[in-house]
Amino acid sequence: MILLDSIDIARKGETVSKKKAPRNKTIDISIEEGQSYLDKCIRLDQPSDMDHLLDKTIIGDLFEAAPHIPEKSIDLIIADPPYNLTKAFHGNGFSKRSKDQYEAYTRKWLEQVLPLLKDNGSIYVCCDWETSLTIGNVLMEITKVKNRITWQREKGRGAKANWKNGLEDIWYATISNNYTFNLEDVKIRKKVIAPYRVDGKPKDWVESETGNYRDTCPSNFWSDITIPFWSMPENTAHPTQKSEKLIAKMILASSNPGDVVFDPFLGSGTTSVVAKKLGRHYLGVEENPLYCLWTEKRLEMAEEDPTIQGYVDGVFWERNSLSEQKTTTNQHQEKADLSDPCQLEIGAFEED
């Protein structure tokens, strides 16, 4: 049994049941509820085989746990490390350090996790613009960097004497040139404003009551994803939780059903939850027991509700398109392939 040593942590974070607004779906499990979820987690202080680790949440320090995970056992790593900011994580914290110190920290954790990847594995690393400069350089040295994705993060306070920070970077890298990339699984359904016709018939798009749509190839600029809001069932009180839709893109593109997805900084469990919803195995490490508890709660909820907000019928939808998703999905299913061949993207069709 893992004892709930997070009671003080929880109190500091004021997560112990407070009265919430009726539409507030934030997960903030009470201490009493928490123990049964914590019992599902494991600690890892000796070498272990993958059978024992599959679909588990490891409570503890990444630097202590990672050496006990078998090498070349992971297909995909999604890492969302603490950015180089002073940030409180419900009792734990991260303090801003010099650029050199942050670079040393980045090298240290990457050296722990990269050997866990299979030869055809991939890694995504999330960062803010400033941390990106360091993480990108380190990755360039020790991996094959394939791309830098910029996510237009639609939330955050305005700065008084600077531009509001509205983006995050996600570095995408592989170990070799033999890697998984499932382009067809990450297309975005977009409204077509000036559609192209051949012989009077729609070319690679469909007409529907709510408009004309085409499934487009995703670029390295992601503008269709919000951070989790309190009205969303996936929301927890974690201060830097990523949204399921964001993580789903990485998992669908860079792993196959049955593969193993690993998150070394699991937080509230988003990577494990999405991996489970998409039929992948998962493993994550998180040092804060309270976050491990929320992870297990979310994993349980995923059994009841495996949906991912914004990802419906095998395509990603733009923001604020819920009503369109309901009305157009069936019409799309009735049509033959409406996906565009990606090489025709440039100039062949006009859209937003």
Ligand SMILES: C[S@@+](CC[C@H](N)C(=O)[O-])C[C@H]1O[C@@H](n2cnc3c(N)ncnc32)[C@H](O)[C@@H]1O
């Ligand atoms: C940026 S957050 C990850 C958030 C996560 N992507 C989510 O959706 O909730 C980073 C997390 O790493 C955890 N962490 C930091 N250092 C760690 C370490 N050495 N070992 C394990 N977890 C660590 C923090 O507690 C924090 O929850």
